[in-house]
Amino acid sequence: MAKQSLFDVIVIGSGSAGFSAVEAAVAQGAKVCLIEKGKLGGECPNDACIPSKALLRAASVYRTLGGVREFGIDASGRGFDWKKVQAYRERVVTAITGGGEGERYLQVLKRLKVTLKRGEARFIDARTLEVGDEKVEGKAIVVATGTVDFIPPIDGLHDVRFWGWKEALTASRQPKSIAIIGGGPVACEIATFYASFGTRVVILQSASAVLHREDEEISGRAKGALEALGVEVVVSAQVLSCVNGGMGAMGLNVKIGKEEQMFAVESVVVAAGKQSNVARLGFDQKELGRQSHVFFAGDADGGLMFTHTAHHEGWIAGHNAATHALKRRGTKLKRDERVVPRVTFIEPEVASVGMTQAEVKKKFGKVLVGRYETLWLGRSVTDHAGSGLVKLVAHPKTRKLLGAHLICPHAGELIHEAALAISLGATIDKIAGMIHAFPTYSEGLKAASSSAVLLSV
Numbered sequence: 001m002a003k004q005s006l007f008d009v010i011v012i013g014s015g016s017a018g019f020s021a022v023e024a025a026v027a028q029g030a031k032v033c034l035i036e037k038g039k040l041g042g043e044c045p046n047d048a049c050i051p052s053k054a055l056l057r058a059a060s061v062y063r064t065l066g067g068v069r070e071f072g073i074d075a076s077g078r079g080f081d082w083k084k085v086q087a088y089r090e091r092v093v094t095a096i097t098g099g100g101e102g103e104r105y106l107q108v109l110k111r112l113k114v115t116l117k118r119g120e121a122r123f124i125d126a127r128t129l130e131v132g133d134e135k136v137e138g139k140a141i142v143v144a145t146g147t148v149d150f151i152p153p154i155d156g157l158h159d160v161r162f163w164g165w166k167e168a169l170t171a172s173r174q175p176k177s178i179a180i181i182g183g184g185p186v187a188c189e190i191a192t193f194y195a196s197f198g199t200r201v202v203i204l205q206s207a208s209a210v211l212h213r214e215d216e217e218i219s220g221r222a223k224g225a226l227e228a229l230g231v232e233v234v235v236s237a238q239v240l241s242c243v244n245g246g247m248g249a250m251g252l253n254v255k256i257g258k259e260e261q262m263f264a265v266e267s268v269v270v271a272a273g274k275q276s277n278v279a280r281l282g283f284d285q286k287e288l289g290r291q292s293h294v295f296f297a298g299d300a301d302g303g304l305m306f307t308h309t310a311h312h313e314g315w316i317a318g319h320n321a322a323t324h325a326l327k328r329r330g331t332k333l334k335r336d337e338r339v340v341p342r343v344t345f346i347e348p349e350v351a352s353v354g355m356t357q358a359e360v361k362k363k364f365g366k367v368l369v370g371r372y373e374t375l376w377l378g379r380s381v382t383d384h385a386g387s388g389l390v391k392l393v394a395h396p397k398t399r400k401l402l403g404a405h406l407i408c409p410h411a412g413e414l415i416h417e418a419a420l421a422i423s424l425g426a427t428i429d430k431i432a433g434m435i436h437a438f439p440t441y442s443e444g445l446k447a448a449s450s451s452a453v454l455l456s457v
Contacts, residue, residue, distance in 0.1 A: 015042020017298025040102025
């Protein structure tokens with residue numbers, strides 16, 4: 001007979017949302033059980049954010065070595081070892097997770113006195129979960145199961161050995177050519193990595209632009225930046241079929257406009273997006289959502305799919321779940337995602353927060369736009385950094401900053417000044433009037449603010 005245990009809070013999934021939920025619930029004094037079928041820490045540190053950024057850093061160093069003559073340095077012996085690049089990725093992941101199944105996270109769970117159950121969780125009823133041969137009951141439950149990859153219904157795709165993004169990041173051998181189905185952040189980062197080391201890369205994007213959720217001008221610049229690395233970017237591309245061409249080649253039949261074109265590559269990578277991982281919970285998601293003791297957090301809730309929003313949502317869900325389980329009175333925490341910056345780590349980085357120029361124009365009829373080419377910044381010149389753009393959009397009357405869109409070195413760091421300004425309701429003039437240290441890329445924000453003009457088209 002299966003054993004059954006009772007907990008105040010059960011958290012399903014140990015990723016960014018799940019682990020934050022655990023810590024928040026423990027902080028409220030709840031007895032917590034964490035259920036995880038894979039490595040502790042979830043996807044981001046083990047498979048996604050951390051390993052991809054490690055590989056992109058290696059690629060950046062390699063590209064830098066290719067241009068060191070501009071600085072009077074000789075690096076004529078430049079080369080790389082693919083296996084050693086992958087070994088660097090593994091070392092970085094181990095440094096974050098502690099190695100193994102997530103030793104660092106395991107130590108935190110022990111310190112917090114959290115019960116860990118290994119295996120896949122399935123609902124028996126609204127309060128009881130089955131994990132292997134055990135049953136656990138929770139007064140409150142946090143679902144933080146993350147995502148699964150979306151695999152588009154392409155004829156013949158499952159008949160070839162295609163890669164998902166995980167396989168692309170851990171490949172033991174460098175392919176001579178790859179086609180990437182998708183043109184979002186993950187696809188563009190994978191393209192940047194492989195192209196930097198000389199792989200022929202083709203991006204096949206169904207939308208009319210790569211990074212199509214970005215400001216139109218920024219996504220256009222991103223396409224140019226990828227092409228400067230040698231990536232062939234094909235937009236408005238419908239992949240019709242995939243065939244095994246033999247001799248280690250694959251063929252992709254792609255419709256571009258009214259014409260069809262065949263692309264022959266060694267490997268195919270599918271990076272076409274993600275969807276909430278809730279199908280295997282054994283309980284209807286809508287029905288779970290109607291249960292007052294069940295809380296969704298992170299990618300599982302179908303909202304913004306970022307690690308930083310997952311941390312935020314996980315803490316709130318864990319706090320509220322514990323409050324519910326312990327029957328404490330008080331105001332529940334609410335998530336605030338009005339200002340959420342995001343970064344795509346191509347070369348140069350793309351970062352944004354808030355509304356785009358088109359969105360402000362549509363809502364208010366006019367838009368205040370400030371632009372500055374970072375090519376002319378003193379820091380950019382000393383770094384031999386090349387072109388880049390800082391673009392700010394503001395309310396046409398109040399002049400409050402509503403959005404910031406950057407493609408330049410260190411964009412991922414710069415974006416947070418703009419995010420704070422939006423959060424505080426600051427005007428574009430406040431940024432323009434603030435003294436920024438010289439020479440820094442942050443001066444681009446001041447310069448863009450100072451150049452703001454009102455546009456009605």
